[in-house]
Amino acid sequence: PVEEERHARPPLPGGGPGDAGRRRALVLAGAGALVVAAGALRWLLGASRRAEGALSSTAWRPGVPLVDEQGRRVSASSGAPGAVVTVWPEGHLGDDDAQAVLVHLGPGQAVTGPGRQEWTASGFVAYSRLCTHMGCPVALYQVEANVLVCPCHQATFDVLRGARPVLGPARRPLPQLPLAVDGAEGVLVAGGDFSAPVGPGYWGRRR
Amino acid sequence: MARRAMATAGRKVFPDHWSFLLGEIAAYSLVVLFGTGIALAFVFDASDARVVYDGDYEPLAGVEMSRAYRSVVDLSLGGTAGLALRQTHHWAALVFVGAIALHACRVFFTGAFRRPRRLNWSIGVTLLALALLTGFAGVALPDDVLGGTGARIGYASVLSVPVVGPGLAFWVFGGEFPGAQMVNRLWLFHVFVLPLAIAGAFGSHLWLLWRQTHTQMPGPWRRDRSIAGDRLWPRHLARTSALFAVVVAVLGALGATVQVNPVWLHGPFDEGAATVPAGPDWFLMWIEGALRIVPAVGVELGSFEVPSPFFVGVALPLAFFALLYAWPLIEERATGDRAEHHTLERPADRPVRAALGSTALSVLAVLGLAANHDYLGSVLGVSIEDMTAAFRLLLVVVPPSVGAVVFVLARQRSGARRPAGARRRAPAA
Numbered sequence: 001p002v003e004e005e006r007h008a009r010p011p012l013p014g015g016g017p018g019d020a021g022r023r024r025a026l027v028l029a030g031a032g033a034l035v036v037a038a039g040a041l042r043w044l045l046g047a048s049r050r051a052e053g054a055l056s057s058t059a060w061r062p063g064v065p066l067v068d069e070q071g072r073r074v075s076a077s078s079g080a081p082g083a084v085v086t087v088w089p090e091g092h093l094g095d096d097d098a099q100a101v102l103v104h105l106g107p108g109q110a111v112t113g114p115g116r117q118e119w120t121a122s123g124f125v126a127y128s129r130l131c132t133h134m135g136c137p138v139a140l141y142q143v144e145a146n147v148l149v150c151p152c153h154q155a156t157f158d159v160l161r162g163a164r165p166v167l168g169p170a171r172r173p174l175p176q177l178p179l180a181v182d183g184a185e186g187v188l189v190a191g192g193d194f195s196a197p198v199g200p201g202y203w204g205r206r207r
Numbered sequence: 208m209a210r211r212a213m214a215t216a217g218r219k220v221f222p223d224h225w226s227f228l229l230g231e232i233a234a235y236s237l238v239v240l241f242g243t244g245i246a247l248a249f250v251f252d253a254s255d256a257r258v259v260y261d262g263d264y265e266p267l268a269g270v271e272m273s274r275a276y277r278s279v280v281d282l283s284l285g286g287t288a289g290l291a292l293r294q295t296h297h298w299a300a301l302v303f304v305g306a307i308a309l310h311a312c313r314v315f316f317t318g319a320f321r322r323p324r325r326l327n328w329s330i331g332v333t334l335l336a337l338a339l340l341t342g343f344a345g346v347a348l349p350d351d352v353l354g355g356t357g358a359r360i361g362y363a364s365v366l367s368v369p370v371v372g373p374g375l376a377f378w379v380f381g382g383e384f385p386g387a388q389m390v391n392r393l394w395l396f397h398v399f400v401l402p403l404a405i406a407g408a409f410g411s412h413l414w415l416l417w418r419q420t421h422t423q424m425p426g427p428w429r430r431d432r433s434i435a436g437d438r439l440w441p442r443h444l445a446r447t448s449a450l451f452a453v454v455v456a457v458l459g460a461l462g463a464t465v466q467v468n469p470v471w472l473h474g475p476f477d478e479g480a481a482t483v484p485a486g487p488d489w490f491l492m493w494i495e496g497a498l499r500i501v502p503a504v505g506v507e508l509g510s511f512e513v514p515s516p517f518f519v520g521v522a523l524p525l526a527f528f529a530l531l532y533a534w535p536l537i538e539e540r541a542t543g544d545r546a547e548h549h550t551l552e553r554p555a556d557r558p559v560r561a562a563l564g565s566t567a568l569s570v571l572a573v574l575g576l577a578a579n580h581d582y583l584g585s586v587l588g589v590s591i592e593d594m595t596a597a598f599r600l601l602l603v604v605v606p607p608s609v610g611a612v613v614f615v616l617a618r619q620r621s622g623a624r625r626p627a628g629a630r631r632r633a634p635a636a
Binding site: 001002003004005006007041043044045046047048049050051052054055069086094095096097099129133134135136137138139140150151152153154156165167168169170171199200201202203204205206207 | 220223356359360362363364366367368369370371372373374375376377378382383384385420431432433434435436437438477478479480481482483484485495498499501502503505507509510511512513514515516519520549580581591592595
């Protein structure tokens with residue numbers, strides 16, 4: 001190993017901060033950046049309003065039949081108590097924001113919710129499958145406790161109480177999908193869109 | 208002329224300490240990342256177009272997937288070292304960020320970020336942030352359930368930004384999740400935008416290091432005016448070349464023998480799919496853990512809201528990095544030391560800095576562990592509810608305790624090093 005004098009560093013090119021011309025260039029560049037940023041912000045504000053419009057609704061409409069992953073309609077007399085099925089609006093199979101979880105309640109179980117007495121049908125209840133924390137599909141169902149659990153951060157929703165969060169980082173219940181039975185065919189249909197915008201929260205969600 | 212420049216360069220002196228190898232390990236991991244990444248780019252199909260699997264892997268027969276996913280499955284199970292290539296790339300990323308983190312710790316605890324190296328510290332912090340982003344984008348490229356779920360978390364984080372979140376999220380993803388051409392967009396970030404930024408930042412990092420010369424550990428005969436070590440030619444170059452070979456060998460061995468991210472087991476990403484356990488690579492677990500255990504705190508302002516993912520998924524990481532960027536200025540304010548330094552300090556010479564740094568590291572460690580609290584709960588037979596409560600307790604109790612212990616130990620150690628009978632200098636705090 002050797003030891004020697006550290007050489008004095010040559011000054012960095014362009015002179016120091018006392019260089020007036022350089023400072024002016026910096027100020028101009030800063031002003032230019034501000035103009036660009038202001039333009040970008042204006043565009044972002046408009047884009048956000050449009051995005052919020054898309055986020056606030058899904059493809060569910062009154063009378064649209066529920067279909068499973070294979071595209072088959074769900075009969076109102078099918079399924080066993082405790083069964084859970086992922087459903088989509090007919091014609092929109094695979095639409096990310098429209099996915100819903102259909103739960104067949106056990107005998108004597110009812111979902112309590114103000115103004116939503118008509119929202120269950122034949123012992124079925126349906127909620128949005130997108131977690132209201134960060135949007136992961138709430139894929140785990142604990143039958144004994146009647147709770148849906150999100151695999152990402154373990155947000156837990158009580159199916160019998162309007163899917164309100166009972167544990168974990170979610171703050172809002174899973175939006176509920178109103179259900180009805182199509183008298184003619186005995187299949188489950190939606191009564192309208194979800195009770196609230198689905199998925200994670202965003203600035204203008206409550207508009 | 209070029210010969211003289213090379214001769215001058217060859218005489219440059221590089222101080223020698225084992226901890227100085229950490230930065231080099233990071234650099235060589237980056238080289239492996241570029242090399243394996245370029246090789247992967249030839250076989251990866253960055254397309255979201257849907258296909259039906261008709262290859263040899265039975266469990267996926269007839270399953271619909273994106274071309275991206277299929278190309279990764281074919282590469283992994285195809286047989287000609289494709290899996291080794293993929294896994295070497297992933298291991299190199301894990302080691303890259305680990306080496307940067309350790310190197311940053313060395314720089315922090317020895318005070319190497321002080322003048323004239325404050326700018327280079329900022330470049331280093333930027334490199335860390337870029338590495339995290341690049342890793343996050345990379346895991347989503349195979350378009351499997353785990354990667355796609357990670358992309359969802361990223362989407363929800365951007366969405367949660369006040370006022371402009373929805374516009375920003377739709378811009379990044381090309382619409383409402385999963386957006387238009389998600390894999391392709393992430394691929395462009397992971398392969399062009401971010402690597403270019405990393406290359407530029409890293410080049411500046413090395414250039415500044417070269418100009419300013421490397422710092423050195425204190426010793427009885429070392430002063431700020433002098434530099435002691437080995438010349439670039441031949442000793443230092445030989446040593447660093449050997450390290451390069453070792454890094455390549457170790458990463459290659461890991462990639463060839465230790466499984467990481469077996470995407471064919473996860474299944475292709477599809478809107479309804481979810482997987483348990485779900486979690487990111489180790490270097491993002493501090494954010495994931497925070498998302499799990501920090502109580503949901505959202506803010507409602509009339510018909511507007513700032514949802515909780517913003518505070519934990521966006522504001523927390525931004526605050527952490529802001530603290531990192533600001534640290535040299537904070538310490539300068541606190542100590543009043545505006546002199547240039549080329550000699551490092553022993554970590555114990557600065558008990559307050561050592562304690563604060565250890566506290567921050569233990570916060571990251573607790574949060575990182577909390578990212579696996581569902582898995583830990585199932586292994587220990589403890590409910591999620593209790594695991595969450597336990598980790599919240601740990602988060603409040605462990606970091607201050609660690610800080611206090613480190614402070615006391617450092618005080619004792621730096622006290623013991625002073626020769627008996629010497630006059631006390633100004634307290635090193």
